[in-house]
Amino acid sequence: MNWSLFFGELVSGLTLGSIYALIALGYTMVYGILKLLNFAHGDVYMVGAFIGFFVLQWLGGPLTTHVTGWLAIAIMFAVAMLGCGALGVGIEIFAYRPLRNAPRIAPLISALGVSIFLQNSALLLWGPQFRSYDTFDLIGVKSYHIGTNFFISNIQIFTIATSIGLMAVLTWLVARTRTGKAMRATSFDREAAEMMGISVNRVISFTFFVGSALAAAGGVMFGIVFGQIFSLMGFTAGLKGFTAAVVGGIGSIPGAMLGGFLIGLTEAFATGYLPGGSTYANLYVFALLIAMFLIRPSGLLGSPVIQKV
Amino acid sequence: MKATTGALKGAGLGFVSGSATNTQITTDGTRTGYFFRTVPPDSSQSQSVSAYIVSKLKAKNVYIVDDQEAYSIGLADEVQAQLKAKGVNVGRDGVSQQQSDFSAIINKIPRDTDVVYLPWQLPPKGQAFGQQMKSLGRGSVKLMGSDGLFDPAFSGLGSNVYDSFFPVNPQDKRVKAFKKLHGGTELFGAPSYVATQVVAGAIDKACANGTASRAEVRAKLRATKISKKASLLGLPIAFDKNGDMVKKPFGIYHSVGGVFVRVG
Numbered sequence: 001m002n003w004s005l006f007f008g009e010l011v012s013g014l015t016l017g018s019i020y021a022l023i024a025l026g027y028t029m030v031y032g033i034l035k036l037l038n039f040a041h042g043d044v045y046m047v048g049a050f051i052g053f054f055v056l057q058w059l060g061g062p063l064t065t066h067v068t069g070w071l072a073i074a075i076m077f078a079v080a081m082l083g084c085g086a087l088g089v090g091i092e093i094f095a096y097r098p099l100r101n102a103p104r105i106a107p108l109i110s111a112l113g114v115s116i117f118l119q120n121s122a123l124l125l126w127g128p129q130f131r132s133y134d135t136f137d138l139i140g141v142k143s144y145h146i147g148t149n150f151f152i153s154n155i156q157i158f159t160i161a162t163s164i165g166l167m168a169v170l171t172w173l174v175a176r177t178r179t180g181k182a183m184r185a186t187s188f189d190r191e192a193a194e195m196m197g198i199s200v201n202r203v204i205s206f207t208f209f210v211g212s213a214l215a216a217a218g219g220v221m222f223g224i225v226f227g228q229i230f231s232l233m234g235f236t237a238g239l240k241g242f243t244a245a246v247v248g249g250i251g252s253i254p255g256a257m258l259g260g261f262l263i264g265l266t267e268a269f270a271t272g273y274l275p276g277g278s279t280y281a282n283l284y285v286f287a288l289l290i291a292m293f294l295i296r297p298s299g300l301l302g303s304p305v306i307q308k309v
Numbered sequence: 310m311k312a313t314t315g316a317l318k319g320a321g322l323g324f325v326s327g328s329a330t331n332t333q334i335t336t337d338g339t340r341t342g343y344f345f346r347t348v349p350p351d352s353s354q355s356q357s358v359s360a361y362i363v364s365k366l367k368a369k370n371v372y373i374v375d376d377q378e379a380y381s382i383g384l385a386d387e388v389q390a391q392l393k394a395k396g397v398n399v400g401r402d403g404v405s406q407q408q409s410d411f412s413a414i415i416n417k418i419p420r421d422t423d424v425v426y427l428p429w430q431l432p433p434k435g436q437a438f439g440q441q442m443k444s445l446g447r448g449s450v451k452l453m454g455s456d457g458l459f460d461p462a463f464s465g466l467g468s469n470v471y472d473s474f475f476p477v478n479p480q481d482k483r484v485k486a487f488k489k490l491h492g493g494t495e496l497f498g499a500p501s502y503v504a505t506q507v508v509a510g511a512i513d514k515a516c517a518n519g520t521a522s523r524a525e526v527r528a529k530l531r532a533t534k535i536s537k538k539a540s541l542l543g544l545p546i547a548f549d550k551n552g553d554m555v556k557k558p559f560g561i562y563h564s565v566g567g568v569f570v571r572v573g
Contacts, residue, residue, distance in 0.1 A: 008416030008445070016410055130433035132462075136440055143446035153444040226409045227437040236407065271413035278414045279377060279403050 003149040009272040010265070015156045015225060017264020018163030022218035023241025024248065024256035025170060026088075026211030032187045032251040033207045035104070039111040040091060041215055042238015043118035048084040048216025049229040050122065052076040053131050062134035069139035073224065080220050081213035088212025089205045097201070115238075122231040130230045133223040159221050166217055167257050170210065174253060183207060187251075215241075236282075240267075243289045249302020258300055263288070310334065311379070318343050323527040325508050327501035330354065330456065331383045335551040345530050345548050347503040348456075348475050349557035351380075355387035357559040358426070358453060358473050361573050363395045365561075366451060366471075368423035372400040374414065374438075376429045384428040384455055406431060411441045424451045432460035439466035459562070459569065470564040471572075475500055478543025499541040507533050507546065 023045055030038045055076045060066045067075070095114045099107045135141060135155060142154045174180040185193040186203045194200045222237070223229045240263055248259025263285055270284040271277040277284075298304045310329040317324050318340065325345045332352040334344065362368050371392055375385040385401070392399050400422070402414055406429075415438075418425060425442075429435050435458040442448060443466075454463050454472040464470055477499045478484060484499065511529035515521035535546035544556045561573035 004420065005416055009413055012410075012412040012416060015412065130431070130437075132433065132436065136443065141440075141444040143444060145446065151446050153446075155444055222409075226411075227440045228409055228433050233409070268413040268416075272417055276403075278417075279405070281413070 004151075005272055007150045009268040011152050011156055013265035013268030014261060015159050015264070016267060017244075017261035018160050019218045019221050019225075019237070019260075020240050020244045020263050021257045021260025022163055022166065022214045022221070023237060024244035024260045025167070025253065026215045027242050027245040028248070028250050028253060028256040029183075029207050029211045031245070032253075033183065033204055034096070034100075034107075036096060036107050037111065037242070038091075038096075038211075039108070039238065039242075040095075040114035040118060041211070042234035042236075042241060043115050043122075044084050044088055044091070044212045044234070045215040045219045045222075045237055045241070046122060046229070046231065046234030047087060047118060047219070048080040048212075049219030049223050049233065050126060050131070050231075051080040051083045051216065052220035052223055053133060053229060055079045056133065056138070062137040065138065072138065073220075076220050077217055080216040084216030084219075085209040085213040088208035088215075091212075092205055092208040097204075115234075119232060119234065126231055128231055130228045132228050135224050135227060155225050159225050162217070162221065166214060170214070171253060173210070179203075179206060240285065243285060246289060246299055247292045249299025252299065252301045252303075255299055255301035262300075314340055314344075321523040321527075323511070323523070323530045325504045325530065327499075327504035328497060331380060332387065333383070335553050341551060342527060342531065343552075345507065345533070345552040347500045347507060347542070347546060347554065349559050350553055351384045351387055353557045354455065354473050354559045355384060355391055357561055357573070358455070359388050359391035359395065361471070361473075361561045362392065362424055362426070362453060363397060365573060366424055366453075368397060368451070370398045370400075370419065370422045371424045371426060372402070372418045372422045373426045373428070375401075375403045376406050376431075376434070377403045378406060378430065380430060380457070381428045381455075385426070388426055388428070406434065409434075409437055411438045412445060415442055415445050415447060418447070418450075422450055424453055426453045427458060428455040430457035432458050432462040435460075436462040436466060439463070439470065456559075461567070464562075464564040464569045465567045466564065467567075468564055472562045472564075472569055473559050474562060474569070476542045476544055476558055476560060478541060481541050481543070484541055502541055503535070503546060506535060506539075510535070 023041065026041045027038060030036055056062060056072060059072050059075065065072045091114055095110045096107050099110055143151055145151045174183060182198045182203045185198055186200055190200055244259035244263045245256045247262055248255030266288055267281045267285055270281045274284060292299060310326060323343050325347065327347050329346055330348050330351045332350045334340065335350065362371060373385050373389055375381040389399050389401060400419065402417065404411065404414060427435055427438060435454055439452055442450060449469060452470050456474050459472050459474040463472065487498065507530060510533060511526050514529045515525040531548060533546060533548055537543065537545045540546050547555045549555050560571050562569035563572045
């Protein structure tokens with residue numbers, strides 16, 4: 001057994017999975033509240049990556065930042081998360097709220113429209129070229145090894161730890177706070193929640209804010225770990241995040257986290273071990289989605305929907 | 310380029326490329342008399358690259374990662390075959406041009422690899438690959454790029470980076486003026502400029518008697534002769550029967566202080 005390869009793919013899969021999990025959380029939260037697949041979510045992730053990039057430029061660029069590298073990263077995260085949170089709220093108000101009582105296909109089409117609008121706006125504003133975060137210049141990348149087989153970089157540790165930290169905060173927010181209770185109530189029965197005095201519109205807006213902020217964190221993480229971002233990066237990432245949400249059980253927050261890590265690990269191990277793995281990694285990922293639909297349509301941690309007839 | 314052949318040939322048009330390097334374009338016979346190019350073919354590039362890897366870099370283990378496009382696969386196939394013929398151990402894999410996460414494939418590259426060859430077309434992707442190699446503790450492995458990666462984004466990775474590129478005469482006053490104006494980042498412009506010279510020259514000669522047909526223009530393309538002095542490439546331009554330049558050397562470059570310097 002080549003343990004170096006095994007541990008390498010494990011760390012790569014967890015790193016990539018951390019990003020997919022953050023995207024999947026937005027899909028699953030919105031679906032949990034509105035039963036809407038927000039296909040613009042991947043593009044919100046892309047916008048987050050670009051906001052992080054422009055904040056870095058505003059701070060002086062990776063070589064000559066006015067603050068220390070890690071503080072610059074913290075500012076990039078904060079601004080990107082706030083900016084995309086506001087974008088998510090705006091998308092909900094203008095593209096989904098007017099269609100809340102329309103047939104379910106209408107907001108779905110609207111979501112696709114928002115996705116294309118964001119993609120093309122990014123192409124128009126920022127062009128098709130790749131932008132580099134230059135993480136090496138910003139913070140310096142160090143690689144650590146345990147024995148001769150286990151290698152991990154400080155960036156990978158940072159990504160996995162930050163992602164788990166954000167997921168923990170979200171879990172606390174939903175499970176232990178008054179706002180979280182309102183979110184759960186709205187998800188369970190929107191009308192009953194409204195009759196109990198919960199401001200459903202405010203709860204839905206807050207859900208979009210949090211989901212979009214997590215996607216932005218994923219976008220900035222992607223730029224830091226993999227070095228470069230581009231205008232069309234949201235499409236495939238969004239599909240993978242959606243796949244992660246479905247595999248984990250759409251509507252389930254722990255399911256989205258599990259699904260994200262599972263998709264990341266599938267991609268990494270497929271690349272490392274399966275024939276033509278790097279070429280067909282996406283094939284294996286989406287095969288997992290199809291298999292999940294066939295074997296367990298409600299996902300790993302999702303509950304089957306029981307409908308009265 | 311291959312996809313346009315039917316339409317252009319069907320209309321009797323000659324066509325000249327300043328960037329299409331695939332070897333078979335001129336050797337498969339389907340475009341003979343119609344197609345000409347002002348860049349050397351991949352067979353020339355692959356010979357220069359494989360010879361340098363073996364004789365100068367003394368590599369015993371090489372890993373090739375193509376980007377799954379026709380240009381990249383063709384070049385990778387040729388370099389792989391030539392390296393194997395010289396007794397080098399060669400591993401091979403591919404990535405998508407859309408991919409930005411190379412960590413999983415970097416894990417697959419054996420630890421005793423001396424050189425990773427990247428026949429890619431997008432310098433930012435080459436830059437991301439090199440940065441991820443470093444972050445995974447593989448920064449000492451030599452990277453050899455192809456003409457598509459001949460860019461400051463790739464050379465800026467450090468002194469472990471090598472590349473191959475078309476001949477360009479750096480002393481030509483037009484090249485100097487271009488570099489001064491644009492920072493010298495787009496050297497594909499040189500063979501494209503020469504391709505335009507070839508086309509303009511052929512049309513001019515065909516029209517000398519006041520009339521011209523497409524067949525005449527093709528014949529004048531075939532008979533092109535541009536002197537070394539008039540060519541930005543630093544070598545005379547004339548075509549063989551297949552449409553390739555008679556003289557077609559490829560240069561090998563090494564990144565020194567973040568800038569490519571010719572070493573072979």
